[in-house]
Amino acid sequence: xxxxxxxxxxxxxxxxxxxxxxDLKTFLEDRLVGASLLVERLLIGLLAGGHLLVExxxxxxxxxxxxxxxxxxxxxxxxxxxxxxxxxADLTGTSIWRPDSGTFEFVPGPIFHSLVxxxxxxRAPPKVQSALLEAMAETQVTAAGVTHVLPDPFMxxxxxxxxxHEGTFPLPEAxxxxxxxxxEVTLPDAATERRILDLVEGEAAGEQNASTLAPIGAAExxxxxxxxxxxxxxxxxxxxxxxLVTAARRPDLHPxxxxxxxxxxxxxxxxxxxxxxxxxxxxxGRDHVLPQDVADLAADILSHRTILTWRALADGQTPRxxxxxxxxxxHPV
Numbered sequence: 001x002x003x004x005x006x007x008x009x010x011x012x013x014x015x016x017x018x019x020x021x022x023d024l025k026t027f028l029e030d031r032l033v034g035a036s037l038l039v040e041r042l043l044i045g046l047l048a049g050g051h052l053l054v055e056x057x058x059x060x061x062x063x064x065x066x067x068x069x070x071x072x073x074x075x076x077x078x079x080x081x082x083x084x085x086x087x088x089a090d091l092t093g094t095s096i097w098r099p100d101s102g103t104f105e106f107v108p109g110p111i112f113h114s115l116v117x118x119x120x121x122x123r124a125p126p127k128v129q130s131a132l133l134e135a136m137a138e139t140q141v142t143a144a145g146v147t148h149v150l151p152d153p154f155m156x157x158x159x160x161x162x163x164x165h166e167g168t169f170p171l172p173e174a175x176x177x178x179x180x181x182x183x184e185v186t187l188p189d190a191a192t193e194r195r196i197l198d199l200v201e202g203e204a205a206g207e208q209n210a211s212t213l214a215p216i217g218a219a220e221x222x223x224x225x226x227x228x229x230x231x232x233x234x235x236x237x238x239x240x241x242x243x244l245v246t247a248a249r250r251p252d253l254h255p256x257x258x259x260x261x262x263x264x265x266x267x268x269x270x271x272x273x274x275x276x277x278x279x280x281x282x283x284x285g286r287d288h289v290l291p292q293d294v295a296d297l298a299a300d301i302l303s304h305r306t307i308l309t310w311r312a313l314a315d316g317q318t319p320r321x322x323x324x325x326x327x328x329x330x331h332p333v
Contacts, residue, residue, distance in 0.1 A: 017224045020216055021047070021283060024072045027213040031068050032061055033199055034192035040283065041183045041300060042069055042157065046221065047228045047279035050180025050272065051136050051156040053121070053171075053304065060185045062159040066117040074215035075114035075153065082124035084167050088131040092141040093148075106143060111135050114151050114218065121158035122168040129175055132156070136178040153221050173263075173307065180272045181297075182304035184320070228282035233274060233289050240291055240332040241277070244298060245270045247326050248306065257325045260312035265305035273301045291332035299323045 021043060028039040038054065042065060045052045054062045063079075070077035080091060093109030110116065111132075118124070118132065135141050139150045158179070160171075176182070188196065216224075247253055248264035277293040303319040312322070 017220050018227065018282065018285065020220060021224055022285070023213055024216060025283065027072050028065070028068055031199070032065055033195045034188045035061060035065060035185070038062075038065055038183055038185060040280070041181050042066070043283055044276050044279040044297075045157070045180055046073070046153070046155060047225055047282060048180060048272075048275045049153065049155070049225060050276065051178060052158070053176070053179040053182045054157060054159045054185060055162050055182065056159075056185030057163055057187065058161060060187070062185060063117065063119060066115070066157045066159075069157075070115050070117075072213050072215055073115060073221070074217045075221070076112075076151065077115045077117070078110035078113035079117040079119060080110050082118060082120045082122075082128070084123060084125060084169075086124050086128050088127050089143070091128055091131050092135075092143050095144050104144075106146065106148065108148070111141060112148075112150060114153050114155065116154075116156050118156060118158040120161060122160040122171060125169055126172075129169065129171065133175050133178060136175075153218060153225075176304045177266070177268060179304060180276060181300045183300055224282070228279045229275070231278040231281045231287055231289060233278060236333050237277075237289050237291055237294060238274070240330075241270055241273050241294055244294065244326060244330045245273065245302065247330050254326070254329055257322060257329070260308055260317055260322050261306060262309045263307040265302045269302050269305045273297060276301055294332075295327055298327060 025039060025043055028042070029036055032039055041052060044050070046069075054065075056062055067077075067079075080086075089109065091109050091111050093107050093112065095104040095106050097103075098105050121129070121132075124132070131141065135150060135154075136156055139152075139154055140147050141150065142148075245265055245267075248258050248261045251258040273294060274289075276297050277289045280293045280297060281287070281289045299320045302323050306319040306323065308317055308319060308322065
């Protein structure tokens, strides 16, 4: 085969896989009324190899969204329901004694799946959160002194309920920093809620949704990830990302805003913003990142990495609001 023929065949495959992700997006949006932003963020995490923290009140389809994603992806799926008495071994697995062979055998836990839903993560005790941190950061777990590699792809989607505090364990900053995106799901308006009612009533009556999808396999995910990372990120957009993330570290530039921040985002925030912006452009069918991609993702990437001062919190400020203030004064060139 000629070299140019091979190149064109690869291009055709990339376009085909890109279209498959478009079909997956449609599949999810048809079944998640009013959740287009959550759907997009889930797919960005899948394409960018990042983890998601989804926060919202009970009943906002957070768990449903991840379950539907598992239906659209041909990869092992597991759900972990966190409780205060959860043990690390319940997550990672444990070694059991085999009398017939006279040896210990490691039995993998639910973390050894490609897509892992960690429901109500803030109910998990610190030791469990520590085990999860190793899995998210290193794509491995250590049990009984032995390190076990997790599957590829591997993605954690964790949910948490912001209105309950009894029996919860706030996530440490190191844990939060390992989530590429933190998505806040809000209550729908009346029109959207009516559509939700119609959808659920139809499902209860056994009505089938018109859109169907052949699940996307691990090889296609890998191919899409490689294509997404080849999306062009211009020097001007790179400069915009860096100026936006580092603005909080320069009190002399915007003192009124920077004074509200105790600890700004680290370079991991910069890298996550660039990678997520490439994935968003790929989902939109573009071969280049726009400044608007960066602006639209900034709050979800940086808010959970930004710690405000006690005075700012007392004044009712939130990290998302402060990131929004930086977006108003830091513009692309």
